[in-house]
Amino acid sequence: MNKPRRTALLALGALAFTLTAPAVSAPAQAGTVRPLQKALDGLVKKDKFPAALATVRDEYGQEQFYTAGVGDLKTKSEVPQDGRVRIASNTKMFTATVMLQLAGEGKIKLDMPIEKYLPGLVRGKGGDGRKITVRQILQHTSGLPDYDEVVFQDFPKSLHTYWKPQQLVGYALKKKALFKPGKGWSYSNTNYVLAGLIVEKVTGRSIGDQITSRIITPLGLHDTYWPDARDQGIQGPHPHGYLATSPKQPWTDVTTFDPSSGWAAGELIGTPGDLNRFMVALVNGALLEPEQLAEMKKTVAAPTFDITGSARYGLGLGTFKLSCGGFAWTHGGDAPGYTTRNAVTKDGRAAAVAVTGGPRSIKAAKNVEKALDTALCD
DSSP states (O other): OOOOOOOHHHHHHTTHHHHHOOOOOOOOOTTOOOHHHHHHHHHHHTSOOSEEEEEEEOTTSOEEEEEEEOSOTTTOOOOOTTOOEEOGGGHHHHHHHHHHHHHHTTSOOTTSBGGGTSTTTSEETTEETTSOBHHHHHHTOSOOOOSHHHHTTTHHHHTTOOOOHHHHHHHHHTSOOSSSTTSOOOOOHHHHHHHHHHHHHHHSSOHHHHHIIIIIHHHTOTTOBOOOTTOOSOOSSOOOOEEOSSTTSOOEEOOSOOGGGTGGGTOOEEOHHHHHHHHHHHHTTSSSOHHHHHHHTOOEEOTTSSTTSOOEEOSSOEEEEOTTSSEEEEOOEEETTEEEEEEEOTTSOEEEEEEESOOSSHHHHHHHHHHHHHHHHO
16 A cells, blocks of 8 residues: 655654754855855856856855846846746656655556656657656656757747647657667656646646645745746746857847646746755755655666756656765756756755856856766765
8 A cells, every 4th residue: 555645744743943044145265265155256257148046055054145237238227136047947846746756646657658657648759658658757767758859940939839748748649659668768758747747637637736745835835936828938036048059149138938738747936946946855855755756766878958967867856966075966957048967965964056147168067067966976
């Protein structure tokens, strides 16, 4: 018999101090520049990101905030401390958590073909739902191709297009499967759109409602929210998001766009601080029973998940090696206008770094990841 999932509020009781310690902004001593501040300054000055912001949380829940650059290239306004950004693929951690909660409640079985929950939906060159399991879509071992290239073919138009999740799956299935299910690893947003559809099928409620009621509200993530349908803006204090397709092209403001192309794979909006709070709660067991958390942490090699090639990936949660030794649990996200990199260590230290703009070079992308490593190892 499956044990009932503990309520998040009860689970948080044991973590009350960790999750509710007062936030403080700790300035560096006079005449010194902290390594993370130096790293963020470099992202702006050398890599030319309009803005960079970070929130670092120690094992006791104390927070430090950092910013660099400007929040708006036109007005030169300040970057809001711990401002809201599109956290993009970090949404996958939230979706995976809901899926595993449902598994703990006996409503989903990880090794059951997705056909059971979405009969007849996954049929095409891209894959067959009768041969792909729930575990494989959560771990990106399904072989299903991504739909991104199709959706963003006409990029300016696609930014303001509303996409239904079934449309996104349909585009992916027209492409050739990447490999046989379970015989490789490849990151694909299609997997998590399907996960969202499974959540809606077994609960009768939207994935946004499930994420909100099961995670956001119990954890008190006041600056994280699922956008309403066709809501193209960002509520609350936020830096503007920018996009450029080449290093020499000027930045284009893409703060306003329709996030439905990400859906259960990438639609959430939040802050670096809320990301830290969520990841600490997740890894400490406040959201999942031990059995389900153990399943989430079973990883396979995921060489293309980060730039180092040493990453591993579980069920919606990855790892990367720290320069100071050991590893951290991580995910990260990339959306038009915003890039986030975030992680939590075994001892409860957490950090999230966000920049406004997609990296215009491999070097710039590496430097964002280095900034995260600096935040955790400083």
